[in-house]
Amino acid sequence: MQRRHFLSLSTLAATAGGFQNVFAAPDALAGWRQYEVVTKVNVAEQTALSRLWIPVPLATLDNYQRTLDVNFNAPGAESARMLTLPGSDVRMVAVKFADAGAPQSVEIVSRVATRDRAVDLGSSGHGGSTSATSLRPYLQATSLAPLDGIVKETADRIQAEAGHPKDTVAKARAIYEWIVENAKRNPATAGCGTGDVSYTLTSGNLSGKCADLNGLFTALARATRIPARDVYGVRVEDSSRGFKSLGKSGDISKAQHCRAEFYADGHGWIPVDPADVAKVMLEEQPGGLPKDAPKVRAARAMLFGAWEGNWMAYNTGADVRLPGSNRTEGFFMYPQGETANGRLDSLDPAHFAYTITSRKLA
Template sequence: MVRWHAHWLWLVVLAGGGWVAWEHHGSASASSPRLPVTSEREVTCVYLARVNHLPPEARALDIWIPLAKSAAEQRILQRDVRAPIPYTVAQEPDYGNEILHATLEPPIPEHLEITIEYRAQLIGADAARAEAPPTPEELHRHLEASGLVIIDEEVRARARRATAGQLTPLAQARGLYDHVRGSMAYDKTVPGWGRGDTRRACRLGTGNCTDFHSLFISMARAQSLPARFKIGVVIPQERPSGVIAGYHCWAEFYVNGRGWMPVDASEAWKHPELADYYFGARDPNRFLISVGRDLRLVPRQQGEPVNIFFAPYVEVDGQPFLDVGVEVRFEDLKQGRAA
């Protein structure tokens, strides 16, 4: 059901620039080699979105923003939206993401700011919520190539080599994970990183978390192992509050009888001593924003499917508009770590 809301603007200061350049640089918790010492944390997380330099001659603006929801790794205890315009909230059909949508007509403001504040419990492995088993249609979706997550002969050959001699889905997934860690380097010096382009990952062997996990998902699907993409942020352990450096993403694969199992190959590349942990660990420092790639939004956007849905997606007069900024702040309410 679509719900209508109307609130007033909460003024915030945001970093400018497009979202593509705003990504995970390694927050304190992600870059630290020590393991989490708690199975649950309670935090506030404030997602600040801004659309900049809107053209005054625009006739219509549409904005879609991903809304975090309760999932296996988190419970959303409270969600408050502050916006200067009416908006709707709906669920997209493919991955179940909740989406805020708003439409503006003239006069179009030069800038637009929307704030979403969450209070959430982040859940570790021993307290993770059980998920309903995926439907056959959902599993089929997680086996198909999609957009930049391709399945070609190069991907199939890599997947065969990585899983040679592995007889169970779990062992095959570990072979794929180890292949990604061994064949990729976390390197953002070559343009094109961060789009989750499997072909580029195969060709260059470099990129960020998005590229690592696109390669993993492509190879998993080539081996008939359902796999999906998740994106959000990592909440630092070492400080009680502040700005989070950028997004982070991970992948999950599905095994009958065990459900969805997470992998974080890019963090394992940075910290090889934690490779066993990042294969299967439901890290209580992750805050999930959205699931999936190539999303059809609600209402449907006029442009192509959205490759990665972390920052707002905006269309001006039916054309994608890229001058958007995002900042995420957090506060640890329980200081959920050992003294």
């Protein structure tokens, strides 16, 4: 059996979740970059029952990303559907296979538009605000990021060392600068890290990768009563800002990357990425770079308040319950799967092979 599903922009407009046809005007894509991202997943360990859950890009992200269409094909599947988890922006293709002799693979083609995003933090803000009810989820603890104990103690210490700033942006900057000064990227960390904030703070070396370090920013911000969220996605193009380490094109199967945002009245959601500052220090040139190197200083300045548009966002979800399974994922950035023999390891290509490729569209 072959299952096909295509969501055009007009279809998204009628989908639960309020996706809007934001590109109705012919010139609406002016200044935006368009990418085609192809995800192929193959279950090598085929059994009579297999399930896959594959993230697809969120419909829209502030003034940064718009999803134009998603098209998927799952030959051999008993069922395949694209869905949005209730009360979240987590979208996925969920597939069930029930024949060990049939193909157990999925191909997803997504087309997205992105653009560089920067917030003028020197201004008084653009006015407008988001309701306290809408922001409440971004002040809550999660399974990976408790807001008490060492997290709260660290957050309070950072603000005390910064002189107890009153302004939200200044408070968030204190957290960002503390992470840049004290944390480091650990190349031995598997994938993007676990995102376990308590472990990061108690491990003794304050290191990890993007899910660890940007997840730390989000937790410390929330513990300071600043709404914040992790945004999970994948790099889709080389950096045009001169950073060899901050981009990837072509085969992006291992280019997953978590970013972060915090909310301030008058400015809205403000992008940050202290983990990528650590990445520049470690990877930009052989042997690494010191904190006072020009490229590190440039990254440090840019990544508090701005993102380059060479990355695609999947979702901002936390503690994601996979439909049809009793599994809950702390975050959802990789394809997930299970067979009759148990869970498949997203970081084990021998048994759970997938590829993700990207190309820029004219």
